Amino acid sequence: MRATDRTTKRAESTKAPLGAAPKPSASRRKHDVFSAQKRSEIMKQVRSTGNKTTELKMIEEFKKRGIKGWRRNSKLIGHPDFVFPKLRVAVFVDGCFWHGHDCRNTKPKDHQEYWRAKIARNQARDKASTERLQRLGYVVIRIWECDFKKANADKLGAKLQPLFDVVERLKRG
Numbered sequence: 001m002r003a004t005d006r007t008t009k010r011a012e013s014t015k016a017p018l019g020a021a022p023k024p025s026a027s028r029r030k031h032d033v034f035s036a037q038k039r040s041e042i043m044k045q046v047r048s049t050g051n052k053t054t055e056l057k058m059i060e061e062f063k064k065r066g067i068k069g070w071r072r073n074s075k076l077i078g079h080p081d082f083v084f085p086k087l088r089v090a091v092f093v094d095g096c097f098w099h100g101h102d103c104r105n106t107k108p109k110d111h112q113e114y115w116r117a118k119i120a121r122n123q124a125r126d127k128a129s130t131e132r133l134q135r136l137g138y139v140v141i142r143i144w145e146c147d148f149k150k151a152n153a154d155k156l157g158a159k160l161q162p163l164f165d166v167v168e169r170l171k172r173g
Helices: 003-014 036-044 055-064 112-135 150-172
Strands: 082-084 089-094 139-144
Touching: 055 082, 055 089, 089 112, 089 150, 112 139, 139 150
Parallel strands: 089 139
Antiparallel strands: 082 089
16 A cells, blocks of 8 residues: 555544534634533423423413313424314424524524525414415414513414304304
């Protein structure tokens, strides 16, 4: 084996596998107050279901208002958080950060382009799933995480009004 072959092999063996994310530089890591392992543990705790600031508060709201008949973990387009199959109503409870609500200043300072693109994809997917469900005859209600604040109680009631209307129409017959 020639010396140039060995250097080529050594260079190839140090390359990251195709598709692997590059390791963050030391300058990028120093801005995080947690170690990479601790940050990973924290992020693993983030769940898309059973979220206390959104879905569990919506369940409380439904119970408080006497609304029954919802189903969870639906296989419908867009995976609504709550579906009322008999009423053909789909309710999404969106986190303000993840779905790009402008209610507070939560723009990340690091990796801005990544987050801008991620949130834009989420918004495009939200719009497409809403339109498809409406074409299928569903009433689609989208609730923001911030709508659960006491100061926004009227706003939440107004957003749920289409659900109340459908329930009232069914009661009348």
